[in-house]
Amino acid sequence: MFYQIEKERICMTIYNFSAGPAVLPKPVLEIAQSEMLDYKGSGMSVMELSHRSSLFEAIIQDAESLLRELMAIPDNYKVLFLQGGASLQFSMVPLNLAQGKKALYVNTGSWSKKAISAAKALENIEVEVIASSEEQNFTSIPELPETVDQKAAYVHITTNNTIEGTAYAKIPSYGDVPVVADMSSNILANDYKVEDFGVIYAGAQKNIGPAGLTVAIVREDLLNQEAVFAPMLDYALQAKNNSLYNTPPTYAIYIAKLVFEWVKEQGGVAGITAKDREKAQLLYDAIEKSNLFKSPVEKASRSLTNIPFVTGDEALDKAFNQAALVEGFENLTGHRSVGGMRASLYNAFPLEGVEALIAFMEKFEQENGGN
Amino acid sequence: MFYQIEKERICMTIYNFSAGPAVLPKPVLEIAQSEMLDYKGSGMSVMELSHRSSLFEAIIQDAESLLRELMAIPDNYKVLFLQGGASLQFSMVPLNLAQGKKALYVNTGSWSKKAISAAKALENIEVEVIASSEEQNFTSIPELPETVDQKAAYVHITTNNTIEGTAYAKIPSYGDVPVVADMSSNILANDYKVEDFGVIYAGAQKNIGPAGLTVAIVREDLLNQEAVFAPMLDYALQAKNNSLYNTPPTYAIYIAKLVFEWVKEQGGVAGITAKDREKAQLLYDAIEKSNLFKSPVEKASRSLTNIPFVTGDEALDKAFNQAALVEGFENLTGHRSVGGMRASLYNAFPLEGVEALIAFMEKFEQENGGN
Numbered sequence: 001m002f003y004q005i006e007k008e009r010i011c012m013t014i015y016n017f018s019a020g021p022a023v024l025p026k027p028v029l030e031i032a033q034s035e036m037l038d039y040k041g042s043g044m045s046v047m048e049l050s051h052r053s054s055l056f057e058a059i060i061q062d063a064e065s066l067l068r069e070l071m072a073i074p075d076n077y078k079v080l081f082l083q084g085g086a087s088l089q090f091s092m093v094p095l096n097l098a099q100g101k102k103a104l105y106v107n108t109g110s111w112s113k114k115a116i117s118a119a120k121a122l123e124n125i126e127v128e129v130i131a132s133s134e135e136q137n138f139t140s141i142p143e144l145p146e147t148v149d150q151k152a153a154y155v156h157i158t159t160n161n162t163i164e165g166t167a168y169a170k171i172p173s174y175g176d177v178p179v180v181a182d183m184s185s186n187i188l189a190n191d192y193k194v195e196d197f198g199v200i201y202a203g204a205q206k207n208i209g210p211a212g213l214t215v216a217i218v219r220e221d222l223l224n225q226e227a228v229f230a231p232m233l234d235y236a237l238q239a240k241n242n243s244l245y246n247t248p249p250t251y252a253i254y255i256a257k258l259v260f261e262w263v264k265e266q267g268g269v270a271g272i273t274a275k276d277r278e279k280a281q282l283l284y285d286a287i288e289k290s291n292l293f294k295s296p297v298e299k300a301s302r303s304l305t306n307i308p309f310v311t312g313d314e315a316l317d318k319a320f321n322q323a324a325l326v327e328g329f330e331n332l333t334g335h336r337s338v339g340g341m342r343a344s345l346y347n348a349f350p351l352e353g354v355e356a357l358i359a360f361m362e363k364f365e366q367e368n369g370g371n
Numbered sequence: 372m373f374y375q376i377e378k379e380r381i382c383m384t385i386y387n388f389s390a391g392p393a394v395l396p397k398p399v400l401e402i403a404q405s406e407m408l409d410y411k412g413s414g415m416s417v418m419e420l421s422h423r424s425s426l427f428e429a430i431i432q433d434a435e436s437l438l439r440e441l442m443a444i445p446d447n448y449k450v451l452f453l454q455g456g457a458s459l460q461f462s463m464v465p466l467n468l469a470q471g472k473k474a475l476y477v478n479t480g481s482w483s484k485k486a487i488s489a490a491k492a493l494e495n496i497e498v499e500v501i502a503s504s505e506e507q508n509f510t511s512i513p514e515l516p517e518t519v520d521q522k523a524a525y526v527h528i529t530t531n532n533t534i535e536g537t538a539y540a541k542i543p544s545y546g547d548v549p550v551v552a553d554m555s556s557n558i559l560a561n562d563y564k565v566e567d568f569g570v571i572y573a574g575a576q577k578n579i580g581p582a583g584l585t586v587a588i589v590r591e592d593l594l595n596q597e598a599v600f601a602p603m604l605d606y607a608l609q610a611k612n613n614s615l616y617n618t619p620p621t622y623a624i625y626i627a628k629l630v631f632e633w634v635k636e637q638g639g640v641a642g643i644t645a646k647d648r649e650k651a652q653l654l655y656d657a658i659e660k661s662n663l664f665k666s667p668v669e670k671a672s673r674s675l676t677n678i679p680f681v682t683g684d685e686a687l688d689k690a691f692n693q694a695a696l697v698e699g700f701e702n703l704t705g706h707r708s709v710g711g712m713r714a715s716l717y718n719a720f721p722l723e724g725v726e727a728l729i730a731f732m733e734k735f736e737q738e739n740g741g742n
Binding site for chain 1: 493
């Protein structure tokens with residue numbers, strides 16, 4: 001089976017539209033490849049370095065300072081390199097910030113729902129959904145209340161909804177109540193300001209690096225005063241130990257550092273976001289122009305990074321996805337809960353891939369009754 | 372600074388005695404290097420594969436079946452690929468197995484103490500230490516009681532004590548009370564039988580692969596019936612989802628699969644353990660023969676994988692460690708809590724490295740008043 005794929009694919013360019021784990025910058029993979037057996041003349045792979053070694057300490061410190069620079073993270077925020085993905089943050093955020101308090105959530109899709117459900121599973125925390133676009137099938141970011149209960153621990157939002165293809169154009173502000181954001185699918189691909197958030201967290205496997213690393217950015221005054229019952233889930237303890245309370249995912253942190261260096265070379269977040277806008281605009285324009293394909297998402301809520309589109313005919317969607325795969329467009333099939341197609345255009349996804357997809361969409365439309 | 376190191380070290384063989392993250396088999400790193408930009412003709416790195424793709428599904432399934440074969444894991448055990456290290460298991464084990472019950476612990480060193488302290492931090496669980504070698508400075512595995520309270524949820528042991536250099540020669544048996552083991556530092560390097568345990572867990576970064584992956588082997592009847600309050604900490608939920616409840620650490624699982632294939636090529640666990648015994652015996656013999664170096668550990672409790680030794684003179688230990696580093700012996704310094712030296716001889720550590728260390732120890736002894 002593999003051999004057949006290999007044979008057919010020799011010399012074919014592959015474009016990987018995966019929603020995550022996702023495409024990584026080729027120069028990053030090339031550096032990782034060249035250093036695999038010998039990191040900086042140490043005679044060791046980064047995977048073999050003790051997490052207490054000076055070589056690894058330099059890696060994790062560089063990763064942190066690069067991320068601080070890229071996101072302009074103020075000094076009163078801690079940067080934590082953790083494990084367990086956004087899914088573990090769904091429990092850690094309320095455990096650290098909302099014991100005995102009320103926690104407010106905005107429901108914008110599948111991942112918001114998981115965050116809400118994880119918070120509701122905890123005793124001693126009252127969960128309230130203050131806005132939802134569920135009745136609109138999550139095709140937009142809902143209108144948010146102007147004000148919220150000032151005794152609440154936080155307002156939780158999902159800045160970009162990977163499955164539904166929506167994103168916040170503007171971050172709400174609620175006085176003393178901090179905004180906590182799952183930014184997994186548009187971190188380093190937006191013009192938000194860190195100071196508008198109390199906590200930002202993101203699984204790495206979209207715009208940062210390999211799966212198995214989670215970044216959390218926590219405003220210092222929100223660090224828990226009392227210990228959380230499980231040391232690994234305790235923000236304050238992790239912060240006190242500079243993410244080295246136990247052995248962190250060292251290789252994933254190394255790849256993240258390389259990705260941060262690459263983003264910096266692309267002109268930082270401003271530079272890369274300009275490219276993201278160009279890629280997204282090209283595809284949205286092609287969809288708008290098309291008589292076959294359409295976006296299910298309201299214009300004002302459209303994501304730059306995850307772009308779903310449909311023909312409105314399931315059989316035709318399936319035919320498109322099958323034909324696309326043959327042409328080397330990988331992972332274009334929409335999430336099973338939405339159907340159709342989805343192009344995830346993270347930072348490392350090349351412009352040529354978008355152009356190739358659009359050309360393929362036009363060809364498919366001509367051959368399949370578009371007019 | 373780096374360049375100086377590089378220049379001095381050109382053509383020098385490096386032996387990495389790190390206690391973890393630790394040396395990996397060179398053939399594994401070579402395969403990872405060759406496949407870094409293109410896994411099996413897919414045009415993608417393993418890091419870029421969706422965890423729902425057929426290519427990654429084959430990787431995780433192969434990893435599981437190889438581990439089942441290597442450890443002869445019976446069918447009534449689940450194999451879970453998790454995150455958070457042994458440190459997160461210290462909380463997960465009692466949360467999943469001991470709610471409203473008594474949990475029994477054997478205290479054999481630093482990591483046992485962390486496990487005990489994490490269990491004690493939980494409400495609703497009564498923790499009892501049934502044996503300890505703390506008064507002997509953890510230089511042996513203590514004598515264990517013949518029987519335990521049959522209402523207890525489990526007896527927790529640390530099969531190999533990475534810092535203190537002790538290991539269980541024999542696994543105790545307590546009727547209906549299962550033995551739960553932190554096997555982080557001697558998994559795949561022992562002749563234990565999985566059926567003698569209720570739960571086995573291990574951080575990957577010693578004998579399995581890169582940091583950031585944790586393997587848990589759980590007997591099915593011990594899977595929690597009631598949900599644990601945080602989905603990511605719930606064994607039953609992880610088992611139901613075949614470790615794909617959320618995005619697992621895909622690249623670490625891929626490296627683990629390559630390591631498992633390598634162990635199989637070495638004659639499986641029996642083959643690799645024979646080599647481990649040979650390496651350890653060589654070093655223990657050299658220590659016994661020496662008039663300068665001695666082992667702080669009782670003979671019957673000595674570990675195959677972590678071998679501390681001391682001169683009894685802190686200044687001389689320091690001089691040895693400094694001289695060793697210059698010769699390319701990396702990470703030989705003992706843990707700060709024990710001092711002296713420690714050679715971690717995990718599966719991938721080569722016999723030649725042990726021979727080179729012994730030759731260096733003999734030379735150092737001649738030059739430093741051994742007689």
